[in-house]
Amino acid sequence: MRDIATNRREFLQGTAALIVSFSIDRSQAAVAQGQSSSKSVSTEQVDGFIGINRNGDVTLYSGKVDLGTGVRTALAQIVAEELDVPFAAVTVIQGDTALTPDQGVTSGSFSIQNGGPQIRQAAATARQALLRMTVTKFKVDPSDLSVTDGQITSKSTHRSVSYGALIGGKNFSLEVDKMAVVKDPANFKIVGRSVPRVDIPGKVTGQFTYMQDFQLPGMLHGRVVRPPGIGATLQSIDEDSVRKIPGLVRVVRTGNFVGVVAESEWGAIKASRQLKVSWSTWEGLPDQSALWDHVRGTKIVKEDVTSDVGAAPTALAQGATRLRASYDFAIHTHGSIGPSCSVVEFRDGGLTCWSASQATHNLRKQLAAMLSMPEEQVRCIYIDGSGCYGRNGHEDAAADAALLSRAVGRPVRVQWMREDEHGWDPKGPPTLIDLEGALDARGNLIAWSSAFFLPQGAATPVALVAATLASLPRETDIGPGGILNDTAIPYSVPNMRTVAHRLETTPLRPAWIRAPGRMQNTFANESFLDELATAAGADPLEFRLRHLKDARGAELLERLASVAMWERAPAKPRDHGARVATGRGLAFVKYELVRTYVGVVADIEIDRTTGEIRVKRFFVVQDCGQIINPDGVKNQIEGNIVQTVSRTLMEQVTFNRSRVTSLDWGSYRIIGFPEVPDVVIDLIDRPHEKPWGSGEPSASVVPAAVSNAVFAATGVRLRSVPFTPDKVKAAMVRA
Numbered sequence: 001m002r003d004i005a006t007n008r009r010e011f012l013q014g015t016a017a018l019i020v021s022f023s024i025d026r027s028q029a030a031v032a033q034g035q036s037s038s039k040s041v042s043t044e045q046v047d048g049f050i051g052i053n054r055n056g057d058v059t060l061y062s063g064k065v066d067l068g069t070g071v072r073t074a075l076a077q078i079v080a081e082e083l084d085v086p087f088a089a090v091t092v093i094q095g096d097t098a099l100t101p102d103q104g105v106t107s108g109s110f111s112i113q114n115g116g117p118q119i120r121q122a123a124a125t126a127r128q129a130l131l132r133m134t135v136t137k138f139k140v141d142p143s144d145l146s147v148t149d150g151q152i153t154s155k156s157t158h159r160s161v162s163y164g165a166l167i168g169g170k171n172f173s174l175e176v177d178k179m180a181v182v183k184d185p186a187n188f189k190i191v192g193r194s195v196p197r198v199d200i201p202g203k204v205t206g207q208f209t210y211m212q213d214f215q216l217p218g219m220l221h222g223r224v225v226r227p228p229g230i231g232a233t234l235q236s237i238d239e240d241s242v243r244k245i246p247g248l249v250r251v252v253r254t255g256n257f258v259g260v261v262a263e264s265e266w267g268a269i270k271a272s273r274q275l276k277v278s279w280s281t282w283e284g285l286p287d288q289s290a291l292w293d294h295v296r297g298t299k300i301v302k303e304d305v306t307s308d309v310g311a312a313p314t315a316l317a318q319g320a321t322r323l324r325a326s327y328d329f330a331i332h333t334h335g336s337i338g339p340s341c342s343v344v345e346f347r348d349g350g351l352t353c354w355s356a357s358q359a360t361h362n363l364r365k366q367l368a369a370m371l372s373m374p375e376e377q378v379r380c381i382y383i384d385g386s387g388c389y390g391r392n393g394h395e396d397a398a399a400d401a402a403l404l405s406r407a408v409g410r411p412v413r414v415q416w417m418r419e420d421e422h423g424w425d426p427k428g429p430p431t432l433i434d435l436e437g438a439l440d441a442r443g444n445l446i447a448w449s450s451a452f453f454l455p456q457g458a459a460t461p462v463a464l465v466a467a468t469l470a471s472l473p474r475e476t477d478i479g480p481g482g483i484l485n486d487t488a489i490p491y492s493v494p495n496m497r498t499v500a501h502r503l504e505t506t507p508l509r510p511a512w513i514r515a516p517g518r519m520q521n522t523f524a525n526e527s528f529l530d531e532l533a534t535a536a537g538a539d540p541l542e543f544r545l546r547h548l549k550d551a552r553g554a555e556l557l558e559r560l561a562s563v564a565m566w567e568r569a570p571a572k573p574r575d576h577g578a579r580v581a582t583g584r585g586l587a588f589v590k591y592e593l594v595r596t597y598v599g600v601v602a603d604i605e606i607d608r609t610t611g612e613i614r615v616k617r618f619f620v621v622q623d624c625g626q627i628i629n630p631d632g633v634k635n636q637i638e639g640n641i642v643q644t645v646s647r648t649l650m651e652q653v654t655f656n657r658s659r660v661t662s663l664d665w666g667s668y669r670i671i672g673f674p675e676v677p678d679v680v681i682d683l684i685d686r687p688h689e690k691p692w693g694s695g696e697p698s699a700s701v702v703p704a705a706v707s708n709a710v711f712a713a714t715g716v717r718l719r720s721v722p723f724t725p726d727k728v729k730a731a732m733v734r735a
Contacts, residue, residue: 041101046129046172048101049122050079056150056164058083058090063103064115065095065382066199067358067389069639069695070632071111073197077628078116081191082123082183084147085163095360095382102361107390107512108482109693112628113595116691124180126172133166185626185687192687194631199384211356211383211394212341212415219343220249221265222404222414223272224466225258226424229282229658230508234258238276245271252407257470259404261412269417283657285507292328295432295453295503302456302502307488310495315447319438321535327435327524327719329703331653332428332513333662335670338386339421340393344401345411350377351402356385356394362461363395367402370467370474391462391480391511393425399466419663426462426511427653429455429483431520435528443536445547447495450487450528452521455506457481462511480510483517486700489525490590491547508655514643515696518591519703523721526587526704530571531717539568540586540708553590556597556623556684560586563682564601564619571708573715581606583713587701596697597623597684600641602677602705606713608732611725615645615677615706620698622681625689636694638679644702646671652722 040047041061051059060079066072076090093099095106103115127147134152135142144156153160185192202208227234234256242248247263248271260271286294316322343354351373357363360380368375385394397414405412416424431454438447457480467474488498533543541561548554560566566586573583583606588599603617618641627633650669654662662668707718716731 039099040171041097041099043101043103043118044175046122046126046174046176049119049176050126050172052163052167054164054168056085056089056162056168058085058163060090060092060119061100062092062094062115062119063101063361064111065106065358065360066384067106068384069111069636070197070199070629071106072199073195074112074628074632075116075119076198077190077195078120079123081188082120083127083150083163085150087190087195089150095357095380097360097364097378097380105362106358109591109596109695109697111693111695112691113693116628118176120182121178121180122176124182125174125177128177128180129172129174130163130166134161137161137166188687191628192626192685193629195629197632197635209383210338210386211354212338212386214343214354214383215413216343216345216411219411219413220261220263220408221268222259222261222401222412223268223417224400224414224420225260225272225275225277226420227256227279227282227469229279229284231282231284232256232279232658235278235280241276242271242274245274250408251275252404254403254470254472257403257466259400261404261408265413265415281658285655285657285659287657288655291430291507292432294507295430298453298506299504300501301504304484304500304502305497306484306500307496307498309493309497312447312449312495312497315495316436316438316449319447320441321439322436323438323528323531323535324434324436325528325531325717325719327433327527329431329520329523329721330651331430331508332647332651333422333653333660333668334390334392334425334513335651335668336385336387336389336392336421336425339416339418340397340425341385341413341415342394342398342401343411343413344398344405346405346409350379353378353380353398353402354383355380355398356383356388357398358388358391359395359461363398366395366461366464366467366474367399370399370464370472371402371406372473390428390513390516391426393421395462396424396465399464403466403470418665422663422668423660424465426509428513428516429506429508429510431517433521433524435524437528437532439532439536443538445491445493445532445536448489448493448498449496450498450524452484452487452498452500453503454483454500454517455510456502456504457510462509465509480512480516482512485592486518486521486525486589488593489529490550490553490588490593491529491544492549493547508653508660514640515699518589518696518700519644522587522589522700523703523707526589526701527707527717527719530585530704530708530711534571534711537570540571541566542568544588550590552623553588553597556599556621557588559682559684560599560601560619560621563621563680566601571712573711573713579608581608581713583709583711585705585708585710585712587704587708589697589701591692591697591700595692596625596694598697598701600698600701600705602702602709604706604709604713606710606728608714611728611732613649613706613710613723613728614675615649617678617680618702618705620679620681621684622694622698623684623686624692624694624697625686626691627683627685628691630683630685633683633694634681637681637698640696640699641679641702642671642676644699645675645677645706648703648706648721648723650722650724652724
């Protein structure tokens with residue numbers, strides 16, 4: 001498979017004016033990519049997804065993009081398998097609103113689960129069409145034909161014809177046939193195998209084109225001057241303070257949006273730091289030391305009941321043993337190591353935006369709304385970002401670049417500084433959970449009740465900070481939605497009620513961060529389940545199995561017990577008086593109660609004197625149905641574990657009454673290489689089942705497994721993420 005980043009770079013070198021100009025219309029863009037002059041972007045059309053050139057090479061047009069998780073490789077495997085072409089013959093173009101269909105945001109582990117079947121069905125439809133063409137051409141029965149490496153051969157006549165000869169450079173002009181027969185997994189040659197990711201060689205050698213590397217001829221550089229308080233208003237600007245900076249092009253002001261544009265990046269940085277700006281004071285954030293009182297006291301605008309079985313209040317009151325606990329999960333920033341970046345150009349009445357956005361079709365709508373432009377005059381093109389997951393700052397950098405480019409009439413590149421990234425990207429909102437449970441006299445779980453304090457919102461785009469500062473049209477002021485998943489639990493409890501209190505406001509602009517809601521909710525549920533297992537005098541694994549009626553989930557837990565060599569016994573702290581204690585903790589999730597199963601065991605060490613936790617090893621068993629690329633799935637699981645150990649042990653946004661104060665890697669610490677745990681992975685492949693996602697599920701179980709391991713080591717329950725040394729020592733004192 002050829003890497004589109006290389007193709008785009010080569011194409012730029014040969015025809016730079018063509019690719020960077022918005023005056024190129026959709027048909028010209030398609031011709032430039034070797035396709036016919038009427039490229040469809042419909043999800044209902046084969047041509048929306050599949051193109052074949054005269055050489056027989058295949059282009060996959062994917063609305064789902066690769067955020068570093070290997071999706072580009074896996075989707076190409078699906079196409080190569082269904083069309084019976086070599087993997088190397090498939091090129092992927094992703095996230096270009098002029099060329100690719102809108103398959104929805106790349107999020108929620110849905111690229112393979114939802115995007116994959118769409119692409120598979122389009123490829124299967126294309127294959128059937130090519131076979132029909134050959135039947136007509138050779139005048140043979142369909143059963144007489146076989147396909148190998150893009151060549152269709154008649155067994156009776158020994159004649160062959162290539163895909164390129166049949167359709168090369170032409171449209172299929174066919175609707176995707178949802179009934180087209182896809183290949184039997186028993187005949188797979190590419191899907192289910194560990195094909196090396198196509199992006200890795202370029203990344204290792206430094207040849208890969210990241211968004212941060214992208215340039216246009218005549219491009220200027222921009223920086224935004226941020227207010228000292230999130231809601232502060234601009235009072236005055238002294239433009240004379242930067243007039244002597246070489247290469248300064250312009251100071252731009254729109255409402256409270258202030259930016260500078262210069263010929264060089266360093267010129268823009270100097271101007272942004274030197275520009276004298278006066279702002280009002282603003283102190284609208286809550287006191288961080290009283291954050292959870294603030295969350296609990298925020299007005300509830302709606303209640304979502306996510307499960308309601310039996311009579312939980314009555315059963316709780318009648319239980320032989322009753323437990324209560326509250327859990328909280330801090331505000332997190334995305335902390336993308338590569339700062340958000342975008343390039344925007346206005347030309348001939350249109351706007352072209354190059355961005356690492358995971359939602360280029362949504363970004364197109366947002367930019368059009370912000371600038372009061374028709375959508376068809378806005379084109380967004382995805383380029384891989386160095387650091388991109390969840391809704392981070394890439395869309396905001398695009399909005400910054402758009403306002404600055406419009407003001408100066410030339411293409412402008414905006415790359416955020418570290419203080420922009422940490423201070424102004426939207427955050428994972430704070431989550432507070434109250435739980436109650438009751439056991440009968442035999443230690444069975446008979447009642448469960450939980451209340452989650454979560455921000456209101458729906459699955460809509462997060463408002464662009466530039467549009468907010470400039471008082472320009474924006475689509476939403478609060479989000480994110482989709483954070484109710486996994487508030488309910490996968491276990492069978494006769495009396496259960498789970499409720500989400502949707503809050504009117506939340507501190508800082510909220511957005512999705514990997515496994516949004518699912519991680520916070522699963523942390524509370526799986527930790528509290530361990531508390532109940534301890535109260536019942538039961539082994540944590542056996543307690544789960546006792547209350548789990550899902551055979552597939554039970555099979556996974558049994559396999560986890562074998563892989564991790566789990567000793568089935570009630571959790572008892574191993575207090576041998578040693579300074580460093582060790583423990584093991586277990587957690588399980590059926591993601592969103594409808595898909596990917598994950599079970600993990602964490603092995604930890606904890607220094608009783610310093611309160612420092614070291615996660616030594618994670619055992620992971622995952623069932624995501626049909627596996628496209630086993631090595632790619634393992635890559636994602638490893639990334640999930642490493643990143644979430646970081647979030648669990650050390651990450652936390654700090655703020656004062658005006659703004660975020662954790663603006664660098666010293667004040668917002670992330671995991672380092674010496675702290676990375678070993679990860680042992682066992683995958684359950686089910687080739688005949690639907691494929692499910694792997695980008696998030698294994699992240700959701702990490703905090704609970706670590707918390708449960710700490711209890712096994714010390715008898716101390718950690719109910720507040722992150723598990724910093726100060727929190728751990730305080731918990732030990734209370735215990």
